[in-house]
Amino acid sequence: AQSVTQLDSQVPVFEEAPVELRCNYSSSVSVYLFWYVQYPNQGLQLLLKYLSGSTLVESINGFEAEFNKSQTSFHLRKPSVHISDTAEYFCAVIANAGGTSYGKLTFGQGTILTVHP
Amino acid sequence: GAVVSQHPSWVICKSGTSVKIECRSLDFQATTMFWYRQFPKQSLMLMATSNEGSKATYEQGVEKDKFLINHASLTLSTLTVTSAHPEDSSFYICSARGQGPSYNEQFFGPGTRLTVL
Numbered sequence: 001a002q003s004v005t006q007l008d009s010q011v012p013v014f015e016e017a018p019v020e021l022r023c024n025y026s027s028s029v030s031v032y033l034f035w036y037v038q039y040p041n042q043g044l045q046l047l048l049k050y051l052s053g054s055t056l057v058e059s060i061n062g063f064e065a066e067f068n069k070s071q072t073s074f075h076l077r078k079p080s081v082h083i084s085d086t087a088e089y090f091c092a093v094i095a096n097a098g099g100t101s102y103g104k105l106t107f108g109q110g111t112i113l114t115v116h117p
Numbered sequence: 118g119a120v121v122s123q124h125p126s127w128v129i130c131k132s133g134t135s136v137k138i139e140c141r142s143l144d145f146q147a148t149t150m151f152w153y154r155q156f157p158k159q160s161l162m163l164m165a166t167s168n169e170g171s172k173a174t175y176e177q178g179v180e181k182d183k184f185l186i187n188h189a190s191l192t193l194s195t196l197t198v199t200s201a202h203p204e205d206s207s208f209y210i211c212s213a214r215g216q217g218p219s220y221n222e223q224f225f226g227p228g229t230r231l232t233v234l
Binding site: 032034036041042043044045046049051090094096103104105107108109110 | 121123149151159160161163166208210212214221222223224225226227228230
């Protein structure tokens, strides 16, 4: 089975400041990793993903995340945030091997990012 | 591409009634769909995996007779909350597994807010 821990439940920052949302996972098999964003009363939107290849992945709106296998982490970063980035962010993993967990997303608890003017 | 819709977006019902929520993949065929529920300020919890043409697989602790899932076609899965009670009030989100290169991704619907009075 997999588990995901998002170390910060809430992160307040000022506009144009850098931000890091932390995510650690545990799994007995290799995994794919995802970050999703959820705006109030909406579903989840994929922000970025790591499946293979370069461990640094980027989104179109300036977020990036780096897969660190030795530290089992997939922290999300943005060098300069905007008011519109205010949302809840979920880190998630899928086991990429067989077994009962195959194909099932396991989510972290979520981190509420609030960007203040 | 990979758009998933849900209907209704919100529903209010009386205790004891049944409510059906539809999840549709609009521009792709989804052999597998997933149903999640999300309580306020909490993460998404997988309820069941819905496979086209076969019975759904429920997660531990989810009552299969209360949450009826039907995946009758490659683009539609339904979740029926039978004899709903106030404790069933929640945000229900479905997702559909992608195809081809997106097989390891899930595409999420916008969610359905259920309030049971």
